[in-house]
Amino acid sequence: MTEMLAPDGLDPATPRAGWAARALDSDVFYAFRRSPLAIGAAIVTLAFFAVAIFAPLLAVQNPFDPAQLELLNSRIPPLWSADGQAPFLLGSDEQGRDVLSAILYGLRISLLVGVLGVGLAAAIGIVLGLVAGYFGGVIDTVIMRIADVQLTFPAILIALMIDGVVKSALSNRLDERTMLAVLVLSIGLSFWVQYARTVRGSVMVERTKDYVAAAQLIGLPSWTIMRRHVLPNAMGPVLVIATINLALAILTEATLSFLGSGMPETMPSLGTLIRIGNNYLFSGEWWVIAFPGLALATLILAINLLGDWLRDALNPKLR
Amino acid sequence: MLAFTLRRVLQAIGVMIVVGALSFTMFRFAGDPISQIVSQDASSAERAEIRKSLGLDDPVLVQFGRYFINAARFDFGMSYRFREPVAKLLLERMPATLELATCATVLAMTLGILLGVYTALRRNSFLATLLSAVSLIGISLPTFLIGILLIYLFAVVLGWLPSYGRGDTVRLGWWTTGLLTTSGLKSLIMPSITLGLFQMTLIMRLVRAEMLEVLRTDYIRFARARGLTTRAIHFGHALKNTLVPVITVAGLQFGSVIAFAIITETVFQWPGMGLLFVQAVQNVDIPIMAAYLLVVSLIFVTINLIVDILYTLVDPRLHAGAARRT
Numbered sequence: 348m349t350e351m352l353a354p355d356g357l358d359p360a361t362p363r364a365g366w367a368a369r370a371l372d373s374d375v376f377y378a379f380r381r382s383p384l385a386i387g388a389a390i391v392t393l394a395f396f397a398v399a400i401f402a403p404l405l406a407v408q409n410p411f412d413p414a415q416l417e418l419l420n421s422r423i424p425p426l427w428s429a430d431g432q433a434p435f436l437l438g439s440d441e442q443g444r445d446v447l448s449a450i451l452y453g454l455r456i457s458l459l460v461g462v463l464g465v466g467l468a469a470a471i472g473i474v475l476g477l478v479a480g481y482f483g484g485v486i487d488t489v490i491m492r493i494a495d496v497q498l499t500f501p502a503i504l505i506a507l508m509i510d511g512v513v514k515s516a517l518s519n520r521l522d523e524r525t526m527l528a529v530l531v532l533s534i535g536l537s538f539w540v541q542y543a544r545t546v547r548g549s550v551m552v553e554r555t556k557d558y559v560a561a562a563q564l565i566g567l568p569s570w571t572i573m574r575r576h577v578l579p580n581a582m583g584p585v586l587v588i589a590t591i592n593l594a595l596a597i598l599t600e601a602t603l604s605f606l607g608s609g610m611p612e613t614m615p616s617l618g619t620l621i622r623i624g625n626n627y628l629f630s631g632e633w634w635v636i637a638f639p640g641l642a643l644a645t646l647i648l649a650i651n652l653l654g655d656w657l658r659d660a661l662n663p664k665l666r
Numbered sequence: 667m668l669a670f671t672l673r674r675v676l677q678a679i680g681v682m683i684v685v686g687a688l689s690f691t692m693f694r695f696a697g698d699p700i701s702q703i704v705s706q707d708a709s710s711a712e713r714a715e716i717r718k719s720l721g722l723d724d725p726v727l728v729q730f731g732r733y734f735i736n737a738a739r740f741d742f743g744m745s746y747r748f749r750e751p752v753a754k755l756l757l758e759r760m761p762a763t764l765e766l767a768t769c770a771t772v773l774a775m776t777l778g779i780l781l782g783v784y785t786a787l788r789r790n791s792f793l794a795t796l797l798s799a800v801s802l803i804g805i806s807l808p809t810f811l812i813g814i815l816l817i818y819l820f821a822v823v824l825g826w827l828p829s830y831g832r833g834d835t836v837r838l839g840w841w842t843t844g845l846l847t848t849s850g851l852k853s854l855i856m857p858s859i860t861l862g863l864f865q866m867t868l869i870m871r872l873v874r875a876e877m878l879e880v881l882r883t884d885y886i887r888f889a890r891a892r893g894l895t896t897r898a899i900h901f902g903h904a905l906k907n908t909l910v911p912v913i914t915v916a917g918l919q920f921g922s923v924i925a926f927a928i929i930t931e932t933v934f935q936w937p938g939m940g941l942l943f944v945q946a947v948q949n950v951d952i953p954i955m956a957a958y959l960l961v962v963s964l965i966f967v968t969i970n971l972i973v974d975i976l977y978t979l980v981d982p983r984l985h986a987g988a989a990r991r992t
Contacts, residue, residue, distance in 0.1 A: 496681050496684055496685075499681065499921075499963075499966055499967070499970065500925070500962075500963070500966065501922045501925040501926065503925065503926070503928070503929070504925045504928070504962070507928070507943070507944075507947055508692075508955065508959060510947065511946070511947035511950065511952075511955050512692055512955075514947075514950055515950040515952055594806075598808055601808060601810075602808060602809070602810060602929060605808075605810045605929075605932075606928070606929065606932050606944050606947075607944070607948050608944070608947050608948060621810070621811070621814070625814060625933075628814065628817065628818055628822060629822060629829075633818070636814065640811050640814070640815075643808065643811070644806060644807050644808070644811060647806045647807075647808070648803065648806040651802075651805070651806050
């Protein structure tokens, strides 16, 4: 990962008067307006977040509430086919769950786990990176060695391991909220390395500058210097990684859920819905799996395109 | 060179000790081994007896040492669920995973290099643009969705290929192979494509980038000036020079191919180590999880080590750099 510097106007850690105006005026926003692909990807991503937030208003039923599911309504094909029934626009599954409602609510879970997971990973990575970069020495060596070893293994393997160990520590039967927390934890613990490395790199550059020496001279505690003065100058690249990692985190959650170690069927995420739908692949009920799969693929493609564009737009070498 | 190799080997051993400690911690502290062995109504005296006989009362370091020695002898204890030695379970399933991973890698290398060369040489052709777009979508599609899509198309709709399992296998000593029977080969097609697709797009992009770089160099221009045929220039000189990084990446990726086989094996119910591991995670079968971590780490670390050492052998510039650093 090459170190990237945040251009002026994209520094979110210093909210001053008129930062919105400056953001609209910045080079990045100009590049954004000129790129139809980026605008399209941003619109699709925002639309996914919007329908996830307003899912209770848009969905015809709450798929997490067993009382609202009628077995009579099971296995209805999508509305446009011959046997379709209102209000099941995209059909229903074995338990009479409306596929569209399940997708809307599942999207909520997927995005929630993704955002919280990336947030946790960034938090761990930033703290460790700050500490490693600022203090250096033995602390730095230990943290970075751990990071090196962890980087040898794919994140999905680490996430699966953590998931299994936590579950065995808490006994196997867990309620939905705990499962969600376990997923966030395993994603957070498997993606922190990149943040730590990037922040450490930026901090090592910042540490030698005069303003840090000045802050040390007037006797500010290390923690205050790190948090108030060094960190804001290292945040730019973190935002880029977070955007790119969001797609990866959502994908990891979906994969874990698909493998059966993620969200349970009583509170399904998109990955769980695909796992449920996989059981009906051979009996011809293709809609139970096709629509959640399409939603997941579109979401990840949109975030990936946005992240790719952001990386290029913020990379001074490519300007 | 010797110093470099030695340092790399020591580093690899260090990583393995860390992973071993992790694996031991999981094995020893996540879940109580006693409650898995004795019946529900065993008295506390009986439990203490078994604790003593298993050596669970010894100091942790002694237990760790014993675990390490046992692991080195490929003895990972008994599976909680299958009531069989973990080593036997892993050994039974290893051929399936290794065959799948090898096929996927060979497929990814062949197609990736071919398509990469094509897209580099005919940069602006319609097919090259199409391939780049498709590769971007291919990266965004989750592995399990690609597998399900293939199953739906070729097994459910068309009925050409089997949708799950390994087909008939032939026994060669302890190794079971699906490569010698028709049904085994047919079963191998879809999982290999699913597993290899991501590596293929990776290699394709890498070959394309490297080829474009090499084609701009002076020695290619000079070869053109000498009047060598385009074919000799492209394949004899340009491609040859792109292959070193490609082989390195493919080698390093072989480890993640084995890890990603977890997903592919679940989709296709392929009876390999990955499927065993996923089932172990679901059943909280800690001995299998701990052993899988050790075995996969060993494969990873060994491959990284070999690639690093080979790389310095192939590329003398790196060798000199490493020597200067030590």
